[in-house]
Amino acid sequence: MAYLVVTLxxxxxxxxxxxxxxxxxxxxxxxxxxxxxxxxxxxxxNGLIFTPEGQAFNSVISGVTEDLVGEIAFKVVVLNRSNVxxxxxxxxxxxxxxxxxxxxxxxxKLYSQYQNSKPNNVFPPSVAVAALHVxxxxxxxxxxxxxxxEIPAVTSIVNMRSVISSPIKRVGxxxxxxxxxxxxxxxxxxxxxxxxxxxxxxxxxxxxxxGKLKSALISLINNNVDAIWMLNDNALLNSNMxxxxxxxxxxxxxxxxxAGIESIVSLGELNLAxxxxxxxxxxxxxxxxxxxxxxxxxxxxxxxxxIEQPISVKNAVNTSVLNRKEIKYDQNKxxxxxxxxx
Amino acid sequence: MKWKFVAVLCIFTVLSVPxxxxxxxxxxxxxxxxxxxxxxxxxxxxxxxxxxxxxxxDFRAQLMRSPPDAIIAPFPTIDRSFGFKMIVRGMQDGSxxxxxxxxxxxxxxxxxQINNKKIGVVDILGRGRMNEFVSELLQADMKLRRVSxxxxxxxxxxxxxxxxxxVSKNQYENMKSISSLNLVATKLDVEVGLVGVASxxxxxxxxxxxxxxxxxxxxNEVIGVDQWxxx
Numbered sequence: 330m331a332y333l334v335v336t337l338x339x340x341x342x343x344x345x346x347x348x349x350x351x352x353x354x355x356x357x358x359x360x361x362x363x364x365x366x367x368x369x370x371x372x373x374x375n376g377l378i379f380t381p382e383g384q385a386f387n388s389v390i391s392g393v394t395e396d397l398v399g400e401i402a403f404k405v406v407v408l409n410r411s412n413v414x415x416x417x418x419x420x421x422x423x424x425x426x427x428x429x430x431x432x433x434x435x436x437x438k439l440y441s442q443y444q445n446s447k448p449n450n451v452f453p454p455s456v457a458v459a460a461l462h463v464x465x466x467x468x469x470x471x472x473x474x475x476x477x478x479e480i481p482a483v484t485s486i487v488n489m490r491s492v493i494s495s496p497i498k499r500v501g502x503x504x505x506x507x508x509x510x511x512x513x514x515x516x517x518x519x520x521x522x523x524x525x526x527x528x529x530x531x532x533x534x535x536x537x538x539x540g541k542l543k544s545a546l547i548s549l550i551n552n553n554v555d556a557i558w559m560l561n562d563n564a565l566l567n568s569n570m571x572x573x574x575x576x577x578x579x580x581x582x583x584x585x586x587x588a589g590i591e592s593i594v595s596l597g598e599l600n601l602a603x604x605x606x607x608x609x610x611x612x613x614x615x616x617x618x619x620x621x622x623x624x625x626x627x628x629x630x631x632x633x634x635x636i637e638q639p640i641s642v643k644n645a646v647n648t649s650v651l652n653r654k655e656i657k658y659d660q661n662k663x664x665x666x667x668x669x670x671x
Numbered sequence: 672m673k674w675k676f677v678a679v680l681c682i683f684t685v686l687s688v689p690x691x692x693x694x695x696x697x698x699x700x701x702x703x704x705x706x707x708x709x710x711x712x713x714x715x716x717x718x719x720x721x722x723x724x725x726x727x728x729d730f731r732a733q734l735m736r737s738p739p740d741a742i743i744a745p746f747p748t749i750d751r752s753f754g755f756k757m758i759v760r761g762m763q764d765g766s767x768x769x770x771x772x773x774x775x776x777x778x779x780x781x782x783x784q785i786n787n788k789k790i791g792v793v794d795i796l797g798r799g800r801m802n803e804f805v806s807e808l809l810q811a812d813m814k815l816r817r818v819s820x821x822x823x824x825x826x827x828x829x830x831x832x833x834x835x836x837x838v839s840k841n842q843y844e845n846m847k848s849i850s851s852l853n854l855v856a857t858k859l860d861v862e863v864g865l866v867g868v869a870s871x872x873x874x875x876x877x878x879x880x881x882x883x884x885x886x887x888x889x890x891n892e893v894i895g896v897d898q899w900x901x902x
């Protein structure tokens with residue numbers, strides 16, 4: 330808009346000048362002004378953000394846009410379940426973005442479909458954020474990079490360890506077989522922090538999955554782990570599994586349990602999880618902005634396709650669960666927690 | 672009789688006008704949660720309206736929108752905030768400045784090779800100004816990875832997103848207290864001013880100084896100082 334106003338003002342000025350200047354001088358002036366205004370310093374970088382609705386996603390967008398203000402003018406497009414890949418195509422054709430930010434799984438899915446429909450196209454760089462299992466999507470999306478949404482075990486464990494008084498050396502985790510490589514990757518990071526991730530794998534599908542989960546949790550307790558890390562796997566973490574497996578196995582165990590969902594910690598009466606590490610959505614946006622800054626420095630090249638772990642998290646603790654389980658903690662460290670449930 | 676009535680009415684009007692607390696903004700990207708920090712400073716300074724910001728973007732936006740009477744912030748932030756005059760400087764171990772360290776994993780960081788390395792920092796100035804500040808401080812051109820809080824610096828190292836992080840001695844000690852990583856500190860020959868107090872309203876200075884001097888040792892430790900020097 331400012332650019333338009335300035336242009337109109339200059340045109341009015343030129344009209345006045347034309348009346349009083351000879352033709353040759355006037356042409357030189359117009360040429361000079363054209364050269365100046367076609368210079369890259371006046372070019373505005375356009376960006377597109379595809380996102381679902383929701384407060385968490387709005388925080389991601391704030392993190393991105395506030396950090397890059399003055400560098401990239403972002404157009405935010407809200408997607409819902411009724412949108413299709415051609416909607417993505419229309420916005421890209423209209424806005425010609427230098428960079429695309431894909432927030433959430435639906436945006437990733439639709440963008441992937443759009444790319445697949447145009448196999449010979451060259452696509453601008455894109456950054457994926459706040460989407461589950463982003464690795465799987467980005468494998469097939471060209472010119473893209475992303476930040477994982479799942480909080481790594483090492484982050485959760487180190488943050489919990491800073492509050493709990495007793496040593497945390499061995500942390501147990503039960504996972505379905507398909508998550509083996511994810512657990513192994515998490516295990517490597519934990520080893521750097523002197524923590525052993527003790528994992529038990531159960532089948533991806535089983536007619537008695539809750540029985541398998543309960544047995545696996547009991548085996549970890551018998552194996553003297555210092556804490557349990559709950560993976561965000563819908564098949565293992567739902568109300569049915571909590572009732573039938575998690576609570577019977579862990580309800581009386583005096584172990585800190587780390588969840589990836591704050592609601593499990595806030596429900597103190599469940600007496601299950603005492604600690605949670607969850608995404609800091611604004612921080613995710615800032616991290617995406619840093620990645621975009623690097624892409625800009627590389628003249629809009631993605632560079633290596635290393636998907637980043639999330640840096641910033643929010644921590645929650647439930648002190649009544651800790652107290653009931655007789656787990657000692659440092660009161661002074663509670664001020665570092667984003668939420669303290671009692 | 673009539674003038675007595677008017678006089679009483681005027682006195683009543685003046686006395687019933689509510690006293691407006693002076694606004695103090697505190698910007699402190701420490702690991703202690705802003706709401707907890709705000710409770711502590713509000714108790715220490717009940718006559719002021721204290722607002723704590725954990726994030727630089729929020730602090731800078733509110734500073735522009737509704738300038739306060741005074742700010743408490745890191746020295747580089749105050750140095751670049753217009754309309755405020757420094758009245759108190761935080762000190763640690765007798766100095767108003769702190770040494771900076773580059774912390775890396777496993778190996779000592781070769782400072783002579785710092786150009787084009789990725790360095791993690793807590794952002795206290797915003798993207799452009801932070802890049803300029805660190806470039807000038809270290810007399811080098813490196814790529815900055817900015818985070819909004821201290822605890823995020825450790826993760827930059829854990830996940831190999833930077834070659835080193837630029838921290839104060841306090842920040843380094845905090846990192847060592849929670850992490851078992853082999854964190855190696857390289858001392859730099861540069862110092863950065865600690866937290867300061869700057870005022871835009873001289874009429875509040877005396878009360879503000881008195882309130883700051885009343886901060887207890889726990890509060891001072893959160894801010895990163897052990898005493899205050901009045902200028």
